[in-house]
Amino acid sequence: MTTSTTSESSAAAPLLNLQALVVAVRRRRRLWCSLALVGLLIGAAVAVLRPPPPTAVTKVLVAHKEDQANDTGTLIRTDVELLRTTRIADKALESLKSPQLPEDFMQDYRGTGLTNNVLQIDVTAESDAQAVARAKALADAFIADHVRRMQQAAKAEAKALRDQRDRMRVELAQVNEAIGDRSPESDPSASASIESLFARRAELTSRIADFDLRAEEARMGTPHLVAGTQIVDAPRAVQHSLPKSALTNGAIGLVLGLVLGLAVAAVGSVVADRPVLRRDIAANLGASVIAELRRAPRRPVKLWQRRRTRAERERLTATLARAVRGSGEPVSLLELGCAHTTSVIALDLANALAADGPVVIVDGLPRLPLAGRGQEPGEPAVVSGERATDVPHHVRRIGVGSLAPGTAWTGLQDLGNQTVLVVRAGHGSAAWLHTVARQLADLLIPVIGVVLIDPDPRDRTDGTLWDGLHTALRGRQNGTGQLPTERPSWARVPDIDQEAR
Secondary structure, eight states: OOHHHHHHHHHHSOSSOHHHHHHHHHHTHHHHHHHHHHHHHHHHHHHHHSOOOOEEEEEEEOOOTTOOTTOOSHHHHHHHHHHTSHHHHHHHHHHHTOOOOHHHHGGGEEEEESSSSEEEEEEEOSSHHHHHHHHHHHHHHHHHHHHHHHHHHHHHHHHHHHHHHHHHHHHHHHHHHHHHHOOOOSOHHHHHHHHHHHHHHHHHHHHHHHHHHHHHHHHHHHHHHHHHOEEEEEEEEOOOOHHHHHHHHHHHHHHHHHHHHHHHHHHHHHHHTOOOSHHHHHHHHTSOEEEEEOOOOSSOOOHHHHHHHHHHHHHHHHHHHHHHHTOOSOEEEEEESOHHHHHHHHHHHHHHHGGGSOEEEEEOOSSSOSTTSOOOTTSOEEEEGGGGGGSOTTSEEEEEEEOSTTOOGGGSTTTOSEEEEEEETTTSOHHHHHHHHHHHHHTTOOEEEEEEESOOTTOOOOOOOGGGTTTTTOSOOOTTSSOOSSOOOOEEEOOOSSOOO
């Protein structure tokens, strides 16, 4: 792979890898599942510890003079806002003989327009009886205010019509007086004037009768609207079910916690930039993935899993043994985020290579050291990193070390002249993986391959970068200095059935 090819591939890489993001979020399922569970528990606890106050509800049928079939709810929304006024609240408190301030009382009730003419009133109080009484007082105060406003509007309309009628009566009297002052004359122009006065008198008489009728209709129309405005559903206490409230609040808390957890996991994955796909890890390290397996469990696995996992472990050990057996140089296993699993792999590999000759494990792990544990008969010898120089040259050495931040890079050459990287998916950031690859290249330590620990089970990306072996001292070459002609097989190992003894 040339530099131009690398630049082109980097430029073609998307700004946000959705596949890697989905895998990273799925791998952090403990986080968002925990937050969803916490939201569920908090929602249920709120329903138990803070139950809803006693509530009463009533429904009022509101008749409007301006009712239209195509009304979009403007009138009922106006009634809802009128309900939440200090005038109605004060009238309701006055009927209840309560010293509470109207402004405070307005916080204890609300109105909802169910249809264009049905208003629902919900009231909370300290007890069910008090809530029912408050709902009744509010409904009565609202109906009284509504009726008063309708009657005032009807009276104002009737008065306006009567005033207009009276003005026309005055004009009619003037016309009658003008007609009485005229005497029959033979002059044609005078006859035309008298006819005009008679026509005007007839028009005024008709309009006066019309205004009388409209004023009477305006006055008579109010009783119909007053009778139509009434309580259609008597105030009653609302019964609250604790299990139902707990279930509802718990479901809401579960959804909110799940959404929050997914958001936190997604943001954290993007910010941390920790590769989880086999393809991305291999690209950042510049070496091929030759095997995969889950982290070694720290507790015994089930009996029915042991036979299958034992076979997979043997396959992994054979793959690594085949990769390191062709060279007489010391080989190291360098871990990143999986010290315990690396120890198990080193012991299995040493036992497999023991058939070819004596094997010594050089332990350079800062944590979980192998040198401090008890050694059973027949197992390979384990020495600390300080005693690596005491191992005879004819004895095969397998070094075990760490690549965690803070690693002493100068001590890695004592563990082995070539290495197999044991990396846990999603543990190291992309910047740190680049640092590891660069430091190993500077130390002239070729990378035979990468063993990926705890991979995503659904990962189907390619992790073999054979065209990158000649760009740096990564990947072992054959005796002629050419690239290997065979691709080593890699195995997927689901888990390890027991700890290193």
